[in-house]
Structures are given as C-alpha cells and as structure tokens.
Amino acid sequence: MIRVNAEIELDEREIQEDFVRASGPGGQNVNKVSSAVQLRFDVAHSPSLPQPVRDRLLVLAGRRVTxxxxxxxxxxxxxxxxxxxxxxxxxxxxxxxxxxxVETPRRPTRPTLASQKRRLEGKQRRGETKKLRTLKPGSES
Structure with missing residues (x-):
C-alpha cells in the first residue's frame, strides 16, 4: 500500500508502469535502455479515492487523463x-x-466607504488635470 495522506492509501496493483525509450541526453544508453516511465492510474474506477477527490483529480490532471x-x-x-x-x-x-x-469558496466583500471616497477623489483630480490641458479659446499655444 502506498500512503498518500492520513485518509488515503493506494494499492500498488492500481498503478501500471510501462517502460519506453527516453529522448534527450544519455548518449548511446538512450538508444539501448528503456529508462523512461509511463505511469498509468485509473482515476475513474479507483476504489481508493473518495468521489470528491476523484472529481477534483480529473479536473486537475487536465489533458493527462484519457x-x-x-x-x-x-x-x-x-x-x-x-x-x-x-x-x-x-x-x-x-x-x-x-x-x-478542498478549496474554500470566496465570499464576496464590498469596498469600504473610505476606499470608495479615495477612488472618487482620485478620479476627480485626474479629471481636473485633463481639463487644464484643454486649449482656451482666444489664447495661442
């Protein structure tokens, strides 16, 4: 049995390993020896995993799941x-x-009154700065 955490243990028979030739460094050894491993684990039918963990694992694994x-x-x-x-x-x-x-769901919060006032004051200052940039009629640049 392979211990995952305090509640979950996997049976070794649930894991299948296939050995294939690896690419990359290794010289002639790469061409002769099957050193790369393809590990297969049937998530959908594993009796060791509770259903919520199984569902989250299928989502987490993404493209690695058939x-x-x-x-x-x-x-x-x-x-x-x-x-x-x-x-x-x-x-x-x-x-x-x-x-x-288990991911705790986010509880939406409202911005504080002070932060709302700071935001509006900042917008006000920015608007006044831009207003100063406009060319007044009758004046030359």
Missing part, C-alpha cells in the same frame, strides 16, 4: 529507470494530495 479516466504520467527526467519510476510516483502522489485539498 477519455476512459486513466491518468498518464510520463517521466524521463533522469537517465536511470529507478529514478524515473520514483519521479513519476511522486508526481502522482503530489497530484492526489493537491486534489485532497
């Missing part, structure tokens, strides 16, 4: 397969932890 609700994380940052596996898993856990946080 139409079937499978989250795909690709990790090819490192040259070793082990570090890429750890990186992909850590990114998945971070995404789930972020989905666990």
């Amino acid at each position: 139409q079937d609700g499978v989250l795909i994380i690709e990790a090819e940052r490192y040259r070793s397969q082990r570090r890429n596996r750890d990186d992909a898993l850590e990114r998945l856990l971070a995404l789930i932890r972020e989905a666990c946080e």
Whole structure:
C-alpha cells in the first residue's frame, strides 16, 4: 500500500508502469535502455479515492487523463529507470494530495466607504488635470 495522506492509501496493483525509450541526453544508453516511465492510474474506477477527490483529480490532471479516466504520467527526467519510476510516483502522489485539498469558496466583500471616497477623489483630480490641458479659446499655444 502506498500512503498518500492520513485518509488515503493506494494499492500498488492500481498503478501500471510501462517502460519506453527516453529522448534527450544519455548518449548511446538512450538508444539501448528503456529508462523512461509511463505511469498509468485509473482515476475513474479507483476504489481508493473518495468521489470528491476523484472529481477534483480529473479536473486537475487536465489533458493527462484519457477519455476512459486513466491518468498518464510520463517521466524521463533522469537517465536511470529507478529514478524515473520514483519521479513519476511522486508526481502522482503530489497530484492526489493537491486534489485532497478542498478549496474554500470566496465570499464576496464590498469596498469600504473610505476606499470608495479615495477612488472618487482620485478620479476627480485626474479629471481636473485633463481639463487644464484643454486649449482656451482666444489664447495661442
């Protein structure tokens, strides 16, 4: 079991890892070894996640989720397969932890009377400044 937080634990069998060849630095090693990791996690059908967390995770993951609700994380940052596996898993856990946080709704507030007065006074001063720039009839520039 992989511990996400105090309430959520993932079963290792829910996570599928595929190893592919990575692009980028690594010399001939890149052409020989499948060091990049494609981690797949079925968000839509995971029994480990509560429904509200599942819904937020699908929204957070965005384009990384397939139409079937499978989250795909690709990790090819490192040259070793082990570090890429750890990186992909850590990114998945971070995404789930972020989905666990419930966003508090914003309560709209009204501007204070003093701030409204400051705003109107500023507009008044600006208008007077602009009024001074107008050319008076009969005077030459």
